[in-house]
Each structure stands twice: as C-alpha cells, then as structure tokens.
Amino acid sequence: MSTDAWALAVDEQEAAAQSIGRLKITATEGVPKPEENGAIRPAEDVDKVEEEDKEDRAAQSLLNKLIHTNLVNTTSRVEVLQRDPNSPLYSVKSFEELRLKPQLLHGVYAMGFNRPSKIQENALPMMLAEPPQNLIAQSQSGTGKTAAFILAMLSHVDPAQNWPQCLCVSPTFELVLQTGKVIEQMGNFYPEITLAYAIRGNKLERGVKVQDQIIIGTPGTVLDWCSKLKFFDPRKVRVFVLDEADVMIATQGHQDHSVRIQRMLPKQCQMLLFSATFEETVWRFAQRIVPDPNVIKLKREEETLDTIKQYYVLCRNKEEKFTSLCNIYGAITIAQAMIFCHTRKTAGWLAGELSRDGHQVAQLSGEMAVEQRAAVIDRFRDGKEKVLVTTNVCARGIDVEQVSVVINFDLPVDKDGNADKETYLHRIGRTGRFGKRGLAVNMVDSEFSMNILNRIQEHFNKKIVRLDTDDLDEIEKIGN
Numbered sequence: 504m505s506t507d508a509w510a511l512a513v514d515e516q517e518a519a520a521q522s523i524g525r526l527k528i529t530a531t532e533g534v535p536k537p538e539e540n541g542a543i544r545p546a547e548d549v550d551k552v553e554e555e556d557k558e559d560r561a562a563q564s565l566l567n568k569l570i571h572t573n574l575v576n577t578t579s580r581v582e583v584l585q586r587d588p589n590s591p592l593y594s595v596k597s598f599e600e601l602r603l604k605p606q607l608l609h610g611v612y613a614m615g616f617n618r619p620s621k622i623q624e625n626a627l628p629m630m631l632a633e634p635p636q637n638l639i640a641q642s643q644s645g646t647g648k649t650a651a652f653i654l655a656m657l658s659h660v661d662p663a664q665n666w667p668q669c670l671c672v673s674p675t676f677e678l679v680l681q682t683g684k685v686i687e688q689m690g691n692f693y694p695e696i697t698l699a700y701a702i703r704g705n706k707l708e709r710g711v712k713v714q715d716q717i718i719i720g721t722p723g724t725v726l727d728w729c730s731k732l733k734f735f736d737p738r739k740v741r742v743f744v745l746d747e748a749d750v751m752i753a754t755q756g757h758q759d760h761s762v763r764i765q766r767m768l769p770k771q772c773q774m775l776l777f778s779a780t781f782e783e784t785v786w787r788f789a790q791r792i793v794p795d796p797n798v799i800k801l802k803r804e805e806e807t808l809d810t811i812k813q814y815y816v817l818c819r820n821k822e823e824k825f826t827s828l829c830n831i832y833g834a835i836t837i838a839q840a841m842i843f844c845h846t847r848k849t850a851g852w853l854a855g856e857l858s859r860d861g862h863q864v865a866q867l868s869g870e871m872a873v874e875q876r877a878a879v880i881d882r883f884r885d886g887k888e889k890v891l892v893t894t895n896v897c898a899r900g901i902d903v904e905q906v907s908v909v910i911n912f913d914l915p916v917d918k919d920g921n922a923d924k925e926t927y928l929h930r931i932g933r934t935g936r937f938g939k940r941g942l943a944v945n946m947v948d949s950e951f952s953m954n955i956l957n958r959i960q961e962h963f964n965k966k967i968v969r970l971d972t973d974d975l976d977e978i979e980k981i982g983n
C-alpha cells in the first residue's frame with residue numbers, strides 16, 4: 504500500500520473508533536426526548552437529531568466494515584469457532600478437564616487462552632497418560648500444536664530433579680527462540696522449571712552440566728551437547744519432541760542428527776512428533792522410528808484452513824506481479840504481509856521496489872547470520888516493519904498474529920521443479936492463525952507456474968479462485 508493509502512486506512516480506523524465511542528455515549532446519555540411531553544421539537548433540534556442519526560448510521564456502517572474487515576477483536580469469533588465441531592479449534596473440554604497442573608492453568612489463562620483447540624484436547628490426554636505413550640500428530644497450521652507439546656513437557660517435568668528431562672528439537676534457530684519464549688510464558692507460574700537453549704552462539708564452558716529441566720535446540724547443537732560436549736546425559740531424558748517433524752525427517756542433515764539423538768535416549772523415553780504436514784513417505788518413516796505410536800492424522804481435504812481465502816492472479820512478468828501487488832495494497836487494508844520469493848535475488852529486487860513505493864519493508868534470506876534473521880523477525884513481530892519479503896527460510900512455524908496476507912510472489916517448487924505442496928501449506932499458514940481470517944494470493948506468470956498451481960489445487964482438492972487485480976472493486980470485496 505502506498506503511504507497515502509496506508510494513512511487513509513489508519514485515519515478511517517481512528518474515525519471509526521471515535522464514532523464507536525460516540526455511539527456508546529448516544530446510547531447511554533441519550534438526546535433530549537421532546538416527544539415524551541408532546542412538545543414539538545424546535546427545527547434546529549430536529550436538524551441536530553437528524554445529524555446525529557446520520558452520524559450514528561455512518562458510525563454503524565464503519566463499525567460493520569471494521570467487523571467485516573476483521574480489524575476489531577476476534578475473541579468472540581474464536582469462541583464461535585471453538586463451538587463448531589467442524590473447526591480445528593473445536594473442543595468440548597476445558598483446560599481444567601484436561602487435568603493440567605494449577606501452575607500451568609494459570610499460565611495458559613494468563614496467555615489469554617480460554618479453551619483448548621481440537622489438537623490440544625485430543626493430544627494432551629494421550630501425552631499425559633501413564634505409562635507414557637508415543638504420538639505422531641498432525642494438525643493444521645496455527646491451531647495450537649506448539650502449545651500442546653509445551654504443556655506436555657511442562658507437565659512431565661519433575662522440578663525437584665535438576666537435570667534435563669525434556670528435549671525439544673526444532674529445525675531453525677528462529678523457531679527455537681520462538682518456542683522457547685512460549686515455554687517461558689506458559690511456565691511463568693512454575694518458576695522451579697527452567698529452560699536451556701541449545702543453539703549456535705550459546706556457548707557453555709567445557710565440563711558444565713546443564714541443570715535446566717528442559718532443553719530446546721536445533722538438531723546439530725543438541726547432538727553436540729549430548730555427545731561430544733556431554734553437557735547433559737541423554738539417558739535421563741523422559742520426553743523427546745520433534746517439532747516440524749516432517750522436515751526433520753525429510754532433510755538429510757536434520758534426519759541424521761535427530762536419529763543419532765534418538766538412539767542415545769532411553770527405550771522408555773516418550774516420543775512426540777508434530778507437524779502440519781506429513782508427506783506419505785515421511786509419514787511411513789515416522790511410524791518406523793516411533794515405537795507403537797498413537798496417531799492423529801488429517802484427511803487431505805482437512806489440511807487447508809477454510810479461514811484462509813486463496814486466490815491467484817495472472818501476470819506476464821515480475822514487473823506486472825509488482826503492479827498487481829501495489830493494486831492489492833491500494834484496495835485493501837493489510838495489517839502485515841509476508842511475501843515469498845523463490846530466490847534471494849528476486850526478494851532483494853522486490854524489497855527495493857516496495858521501499859521505493861513507501862512501504863516499511865524487511866528482508867530475510869538464508870545467507871544472513873542466524874542472529875540477524877532472528878532480529879529481523881523480532882522487528883517484524885513488533886510491527887516495526889509491515890512487510891516481510893523472504894525466501895523459504897521462514898515458511899514454517901513463525902507465529903505473527905497480525906499477518907493478514909501471504910503473497911506467493913513465486914509459487915513453491917522443490918529442487919526438481921515440482922510443486923512443493925507442503926511448503927505451500929506452511930507458507931499460507933503464516934496467516935489465519937488460530938481462527939483469524941487470512942488471505943493468500945498466488946502470482947502466476949507462466950504456463951509452468953500455472954501447472955504448479957494446478958498441482959496444488961488437485962492435491963488439496965481445493966479451488967483457488969482467479970482474482971483480477973486491475974479491478975479494484977473486486978479486490979476490495981476479497982478484503983471484506
């Protein structure tokens with residue numbers, strides 16, 4: 504969006520907020536009611552009331568627009584979804600009924616969670632059962648998987664034992680930091696439990712023994728900590744979590760590290776594998792390495808979220824894609840957006856064009872130092888930049904509530920040039936988090952990319968609708 508359009512949208516929001524305030528005052532204080540004593544209103548009073556009626560109607564319409572454009576609090580929407588059996592946020596049980604410890608109940612409520620989601624309701628009893636049971640679980644992006652396995656880890660820790668008992672391995676530095684923060688938040692009322700980060704740069708002195716009960720880290724560093732450096736004894740670990748399990752299995756390096764870690768764990772250690780996607784071969788592999796697992800698996804057509812609307816636009820080249828993007832920004836209010844490109848070069852070019860157009864843009868790519876990448880995500884999460892242009896580096900897991908639009912400037916393909924359906928799902932899942940509405944727009948600029956889009960539609964059995972970005976009215980409609 505141009506700075507002007509952005510300013511206009513903000514003004515409109517503020518005006519609406521003030522009008523909503525006025526509406527309230529009118530309702531509680533009321534205007535004089537001359538009809539009640541039969542007196543005829545003076546002409547200027549009638550004018551005034553008519554004026555106020557008009558104002559109220561305008562305010563009401565703005566309020567409606569705000570509700571439709573999802574700019575107001577979505578709590579009630581989440582509550583509605585949590586009572587709809589077809590929603591992945593549905594639950595019949597409360598957190599109390601899941602028998603969480605009081606310290607953890609305190610933690611989840613302090614985070615603003617009212618009820619568990621479907622995956623939390625289903626997975627937690629399996630994860631907390633005695634004797635411990637293994638689990639391979641799939642649930643749509645943004646439906647609370649992370650919270651589920653964190654609650655399981657925190658529940659299993661014995662705070663009296665000062666050594667690592669739970670081990671969580673995540674594929675990237677950024678995800679480790681993000682998940683670590685959630686562990687700290689949820690465990691806020693359980694101060695006896697502490698956490699160590701096994702990530703590059705967190706150097707411990709030789710010979711140190713980690714006393715924290717939970718370790719979260721990337722696979723290579725975790726392996727170093729328990730094998731070469733012997734910072735902790737893997738034989739004492741009781742819970743092992745593999746987050747984004749499919750990528751941990753499918754990526755050779757991650758798989759080697761994870762399997763080597765797993766071999767060092769005791770036989771009775773509980774194994775928990777979570778992801779939003781499990782390609783068939785990966786799923787089979789997971790079932791081979793996890794003994795006797797409980798399984799929560801989605802049907803193909805359940806994998807996409809109805810709350811994320813998916814569109815595509817036809818363009819001829821990257822310049823036209825950029826124009827389409829500007830048109831979208833000109834027509835709808837976008838809180839924050841993530842734009843995915845295939846190469847660093849395109850991402851750099853696009854970030855430059857967007858900044859020239861007045862946007863606050865951040866760019867993220869694989870060659871940046873991990874600390875630098877984490878800092879970029881932090882700034883984006885704090886809303887300092889409204890647009891994040893990136894390659895695939897943060898397609899997975901990153902949770903930024905305000906992302907209302909995801910743009911696939913280039914469609915995701917694997918190294919053989921085939922449609923990368925899993926990455927597609929993870930990318931669009933950066934919006935529409937926990938019941939929010941989201942918009943995903945795919946830019947198609949060749950027969951090749953049209954084929955990729957078709958493969959994606961067929962795979963998920965979900966129609967992706969064409970959008971004409973020259974027609975501003977049409978774009979406006981999809982923003983509602």
Ligand SMILES: Nc1ncnc2c1ncn2[C@@H]1O[C@H](COP(=O)(O)OP(=O)(O)OP(=O)(O)O)[C@@H](O)[C@H]1O
Nearest residue numbers: 616618619620644645646647648649650779900937
């Ligand atoms: N029961 C709940 N009530 C309200 N909000 C919740 C609940 N559980 C999780 N959330 C919030 O929903 C958002 C998404 O949750 P989370 O990151 O756990 O999803 P996920 O399934 O792990 O996503 P992804 O597949 O992208 O990794 C987070 O901001 C989290 O704080």
